[in-house]
Amino acid sequence: MDLLSEAVVAGAAPAELERTRLPDDYVAAHIRAEDAGMFTGVSDKDVRKSLRVGRVPMPEPAPDEVLVAVMASAINYNTVWSAMFEPVPTFRFLEQYARQGGWAGRHDLPHQVVGSDGAGVVVRAGSGVRHWRVGDHVVISPAQVDDQEPASHADAMLGSEQRAWGFETNFGGLAHYTLVRASQLIPKPAHLTWEEAACNTLCAGTAYRMLVSDRGARIKQGDVVLIWGAAGGLGSYAVQFVRNGGGIAVGVVGSPEKARAVEALGCDLVIDRREIGLDGDGDTTPERAIEIGKRLGRIVRAEVGEDPHVVFEHVGQATFGVSVFVVRRGGAVVTCGSSTGHLHRFDNRYLWMKLKRVIGSHVANLQEQWECNRLIAMGRIMPALSALYPLSEVPEAARLVQRNRHIGKVGVLCLAPGPGLGVTDPALRDRIGEDRLNPLLPFGQAQASID
Template sequence: MPTLSEALLAGAPPEELERAALPEEYTAAYIRAEDAGMFEGVGDKDVRKSLHVGQVPMPELAPDEVLVAVMASAVNYNTVWSAMFEPIPTFRFLKQFAAQGGWAERHDLPYHVLGSDGAGVIVRKGSGVRRWQVGDHVVTSCVQVDDQEPATHGDGMMGAEQRIWGFETNFGGLAHYAVVRASQLIPKAAHLSWEEAACNPLCASTAYRMLVGDRGARIKQGDVVLIWGAAGGLGAYATQFVRNGGGIPVGVVSSPEKAEAARRLGCELVVDRSEIGLDDSIADDPAKVIEVGKRLGRIIRKGVGEDPHVVFEHVGRATFGVSMFVVRRGGTVVTCGSSSGYQHTYDNRYLWMKLKRVIGSHAANLQEQWEANRLFATGRIVPTLSTVHPLAEIGEAARSVQTNRHIGKVGVLCQATAPGQGVTDPVLRASIGEDRLNPLRDLHQVRTAS
């Protein structure tokens, strides 16, 4: 009898997948608790030194979980945070989760299997799983919620016990197998390859909630939306959602190569950071923040005729003060992160006297995830994959994101043996077209970092 991996790659039917024995160990990318202090006092916290790939024990499934054979995954910035042990080592999250007792205790281990994106095949399911079957092709929501918590039923992201899978939980997606709650599952778009499908869920759904969903900025036709990092993991999807919804995306990027990516994705105006004199040091100088904001405002008004209705924020400390200044009277700054630092400084007069709003946003609930996935399934939004690495090269893949050398999303092949596998609707794929589905793939090859 073939091994489970052999059966998967051969496209075996569900009954054969169920008969194949589960391996006692599997290959995964992980960090170790014993390394948590390795970067203390170190200037360059190079994640290639802390990320490991090796064998880990196969965990037992809870009744509401499935085991997904991960064909492909992707790097998110939370992988970088985990591997840098910042802002705190994620082992603290695992201990907090384990304190609930029961099945949660499995997560408190001396290693942490990372990864908050994934696409693959269900190979086992718990006794309480009803709507999914072995053999289903799925992608995974990055959010785990407690369905017995009242707030979850109003909005999954408002539950105190919601967690980001593979960051605040163990057994994540940068591995050959992953433990996933049934309430995380989303059907894989049939015309996408494994790596194309895997790169979308976390960033695309986050951008969807921020811009389109009822709890975000709720952009409308004609809205001018300023998007920081418009060629990055989040910004590349934000650009598409704005364009798809009839808005006017204005992107800020850090290189000519990224400017070209932003234009391909639909930005009507692209601004290089160097044009406005933006660097990380201006956050500590209020006068420079206003100066940069005025410069950016002039460029935007000249390019599209008016100030932004919405600013899409995720950079944080380096850009937040400028965002608060440049958004129009009554406009909205929506933020989901702070990759350049969490302590934001801004002139509050521009918030209260010009009646602006700030909306905090985090990931997306399952309904929003499904709504975003529908746009992929119909070809209206496309993957932003630029490069693909094998799992064995997770260190280099994560390093490219850490040093901001990437464009769009960085994919990782797990059990898939080559790019392009997993397409089950070639007719739809042909009708959309390879160029449309892969706007960034010929644009960028990640350089080896020193």
């Protein structure tokens, strides 16, 4: 461990952190451009073969950027995409970004440090950074935006230069250090450990925008919300937002163990996808989607009394046609991704003739992230942490997510020497209660041991 890392781990004062020299390189989980064709013609694109953990050069911060010593991070599906080099190698994103010139040129390298979650300590702040200081404890929004774009001042997610940090940019969070814009920083919830804080931002912020924000479904009391993949990272936060907002959460999961985990989150109705004949992740024809949708609709109506007002959709090809069919007349399907494939087929008659809506949603703007973080900091939303790996085992952690063997979020310890560190408000933690803070951890440990 370098001297600066040692100082961070020891809890050194800001002045000492500023005096301590930056290392020339650091440890990071990364992929390499030379491997981009390694899975051509291979059916099982095992990310353990493409993800590497080793030393990479330290980048220089731009005036509007901060360097964060990462105490903990987490695995998201975009890291799986990066490591599979699908749907396109993410090195294309880095090349396109670098064409802007100037500071953007640093991102086009023969390696990419991946990861879009993180919690840590600010160790350097550029000359243009006004609201953050060395020593601040932060979590990181995954949305890198351009504050000089006009669209960003209406909604930063509409800007054409908006990028997913650690996926469409370099220097991501699965590392000892990460480079981010100051406009990505959010105060770390003081009652959470590093690993608990690190697992929230991408999935919780995305679910908040999809369901709560006025740019999403704007759920209200009594709304029936169908949540695909309710035991996953996105779904586990979606269940909590629906319950907090007075809605009725209907979760679809893939195993009895995942059903028990979602019930622990307070889901009103949990359905095993095999009950409705959805037993795979392949393409679902429009005709089969209607059959599955009829079965699903009958179960929901029998248990809840009515059809879903909103469908929380991120699975994509395997479920999207079912979502369009099953949501009620005038209802909304809100989608943020397509983990089973992005080419969706559905019967459009059920969309236009029943006045349904499809809402596209992507990550969250900084205001939405702060509003979401406020709920987490108040103890109203709980971390979805289910398993924890050291940085050296990122390939195994990503493989767990790739095979959908995980529950909630899979955390990664980076500079933090062990779990349970980073709490600066133990009184609030005691008031909330340890038993409430990690509702998915027992289920995630059991799930991971099955593989």
